[in-house]
Every structure is written in structure tokens, then in C-alpha cells.
Amino acid sequence: MQERIEEVKRKLAETGHKLTMQREATMRVLIEHEEAHMTAEDVYMHLKQTCPDIGLATVYRTLELLSEIQIVEKVNFGDGAARFDLRSSDRAHHHHHMICRECGQVEEIHEDWLLAMESRVEREYGFTVIDHRLDFQGICASCRSAAAKAGRAVS
């Protein structure tokens, strides 16, 4: 925990930014809810507990900044609100998502299956890949078994 805050402080300093109370609190919320895929509003709600006076605008500015310095990744599942994931410190590691159409839950796949494809894109299309995103939409295991128990088919 503390070392991650230190890393952020260092990265902020490198880019001419300050580590404020609000930014530190935001990092703590993100770390405590790793993989929660929170929206800015979600983060704000949690922050209100430790930092009651924080403003929503600050949360947006902080998340944007953390995204610029690669601490978090801003992802968009098409439901209208951006979500923010802590990046793993391992730069090469990407992850993929499984988004359930029944319950809306987002699960992660902690593997990067796309390295071969990235080189293929570079080779065949002359496109230099910086990053990628892979999402699967479908029905998650628990919704499927719930549907099976209820004896009905699922969309």
C-alpha cells in the first residue's frame, strides 16, 4: 500500500504535480477496491467517508491525472460512464474483461492473450500498437447456473 503511494508521489513529482491529501485518499480508495471497475461517482462516494469535503470535480481531475501518468486505466464499457482500474505495475501486463449481460458484472481475465496478435497487426497493417482492449460480452457462470436452476433459458 504505502509503496504504491510512494510510487505515485514520485511520478507526480516527475511531472510537476503535488501529492495532495485528496490524491492520496483517492489512491487509497482505488487500492482498497482494486478490480471494482469504479466510476468517478463510485470513487467519490467512497472518498466522502475519509475526505468529506472533497468535490466531485476534484475526483474527475484526479482520476484523469492518474490516468495520464499511467497509474490507472480509464475504460469505457459503453454504459455511459467511464470506469477506472488501477494498472498493474508490470507494464507489459494487459487484462481483458468479461461483461455479463444479465447482471452487468465485470470480471477480469488476468492474462494477456494478444501479444501474438499485436505483432501480426504491426506486420500486416503497418500499425504500431501502443495498447489494446479486449472485452467479451455474454453470460457469467453464476447467472448461467442461476438460470439453469430456475429452469429457464437465458437470452
Added chain:
Amino acid sequence: MQERIEEVKRKLAETGHKLTMQREATMRVLIEHEEAHMTAEDVYMHLKQTCPDIGLATVYRTLELLSEIQIVEKVNFGDGAARFDLRSSDRAHHHHHMICRECGQVEEIHEDWLLAMESRVEREYGFTVIDHRLDFQGICASCRSAAAKAGRAVS
């Protein structure tokens, strides 16, 4: 062209909807600009030429409807506006995107590289895949060569 309109008419009828002048005009715009990845606003602008009285709300409603009946695919590249792609009639064919961070242009990869991964997701995670999305972000071939000519590195 005409047979695609007929297919839409059939699908609309099946789901209890009508083929209106506005919906037909929207289809024509989509067909004429296949792969343009247009926003609702883009579609609206084009529609104004053949259908000057159409309202933006109708465009949104039409695109949403076409998306529900699988005629178009609503995609979101994270720039704030949803984009709409005509689906290929071949249901099994998905396509992937290469999004250039220099010029913002979206190119397509007309291959589905993910069938093997879909079965792996089903097998290893118990997640029933309905659809998937794969986007690469990076620098497109023309931006890279432009940058090379200008003798500078690109981000």
C-alpha cells in the same frame, strides 16, 4: 442495397415495428458510408440532405432500434460519442479496430481472430460468450510515415 432494406423491413415487421421513410433513409446513409464509424450526429448531418425535417431524436431512436435488431453495432471508442457500424449479414464475422492516437482515424481488421479465445473463455471461466470487442490503439501507417518524413519521433 435494396435487398438490405428488405431485410431490415422484414426484421422490423418481425419485432412489431414499421419501416418509415426516416428509417429507410437512415439505412441508406449507413450503407453509403459503411465503415465510416459515424456518430449519431454524423448520421443526422447526412440525413438532413435527403430528409431535411428529420429530428436528431429520431436518429437516436432509429440507431438504437437498428442496434437492437442486430442491423447495426453500437461501439464506443471512449471519445464520448457512440459510433454505429453496419453489421455484416454474416453473423459469425466480427471485426476489430485499430484506432490511431495521432489522427483519430479508425481502421478495421476484417478478420475474426478470436474464435479460439472465445472457446477458451467458455472453458476456463465458464463464461458464455455472446460477443466480443477487440481494439488496438496506436499509430497508423500513414501517421508513422508522416512522422518519419518530418524527422521526428512519434509519441
Added chain:
DNA sequence: TTTTATGCAAACCCTTTGCATCACA
């Protein structure tokens, strides 16, 4: 003739911005 669809405008939601004040470094 009965539904469903339309156009308009207002409402909505998420996000960004202007500005005076505050607090890290």
C-alpha cells in the same frame, strides 16, 4: 383505424471549466 413513429423542446447524465481560495513543496 389503430398502433407505432415523429419532431420539438426540455430534461438528463456524465464530465469539464472558470474562478476565487487554499495548501503543498
Added chain:
DNA sequence: TGTGATGCAAAGGGTTTGCATAAAA
């Protein structure tokens, strides 16, 4: 102490909705 950060409220952009009217089937 000086620059960057904050909070608030207002503005912004994309999208949706209520409602009276119009037009498919």
C-alpha cells in the same frame, strides 16, 4: 512564497424523454 490544486457552481456535450401530431399497417 509561489505555483499548482481545490471546491463550488455553472456550462458543456451527448443522449433520452414527454407530449401532441403524423403516418405506417
